[in-house]
Amino acid sequence: MASKLPAPAPFGPAPADQWPQPPAPRSLSPYGRPAFHSWEIPLLVLVTVCTVALYTAGISAVATGQVSDFLLLILLAPVVVFIRRGLTYASPRVNGIQMTPTQFPEGYYLVVEAAQRFGMSYVPDAFVVLGNGQINAFAAGHGFRRFVTVYSDLFEVGGQARNPDALAFIIGHEVGHIAAGHVSYWRQLAMFAMQYLPVLGSSLSRAMEYTADNHGFVNRPQGASGAMATLGAGKYLNQHVGFDELADRARTETGLFVWLNNLLATHPVLTWRAHALRDRSRDGNLFWRPHPARTAPTQPMVTGPAQPPANWTTG
Secondary structure, three states: OOEEOOOOOOOOOOOOOOOOOOOOOOOEOOOOOEOOOOOHHHHHHHHHHHHHHHHHHHHHHHHOOOOOHHHHHHHOHHHHHHHHHHHHHHHHHHHOEEOOOOOOHHHHHHHHHHHHHOOOOEEOEEEEEOOOOOOOEEEEEEOOEEEEEEEHHHEOOOOOEOOHHHHHHHHHHHHHHHHOOOOOHHHHHHOHHHHHOHHHHHHHHHHHHHHHHHHHHHHOHHHHHHHHHHHHHHHHHHHHOOHHHHHHHHHHOOOHHHHHHHHOOOOOOHHHHHHHHHOOOOOOOOOOOOOOOOOOOOOOOOOOOOOOOOOOOOO
């Protein structure tokens, strides 16, 4: 069950009034929270309109006696989404290991830290599942429950994080999906038409991933490079990845099929994603590769490692 948190406390020292404050990095909104990608809400509106149009067309077709399997699927969308969410939540509950203060405590406190940092009033459930060599994590929800699932290959034998900063970024990314409302029932129902709209749906998905990366960056900026290296080269070769070289290739890898690969993908291609995490002056590129002349990387924010604060209530 999700645990309650007290009102969020500020992290880090209070800014000194006598020192000029640098402009906020692109990860932050003017209100001090991680920013949504600028394309996310417009694309969400378009996808929602398409979902409503499909649903209206389905009702009209049934009313006139024109029934098909596709139309029935559209009409049953609320039930389909509900069942899919329930099954997704049930799987780690019965097959995974729940993160607690005594099981995978390092990962557990990273979830607590992220929830606190994003101003959430509760700690999402978190589970570790067998990775079988895969590097992955995801966030989902069912009913009033929200949870994060992390594949076991992100941990060492004994439960310690392989790369604590990278894991903090990844967990911040997944908790960010929850904080941004990406896993709510109504959001997923509104996005039901996404699977039938290859370019529009995949573009919305990429915008949401950039939004979650903004959360991961706010949670642990120094973990961004390690997270991208692990996603690109795996858990053993990630130490040999040059993050700047990876990010630079976003500007030099060109061609029609490179463009199509990104356009049809649900996640930003890794080179573009790394470039966006290095250059915090603008949103990550959604449709076109970063312009070679526009390179203005900023220094990452510095935050401390996760600790189990005694004054946080998690029961």
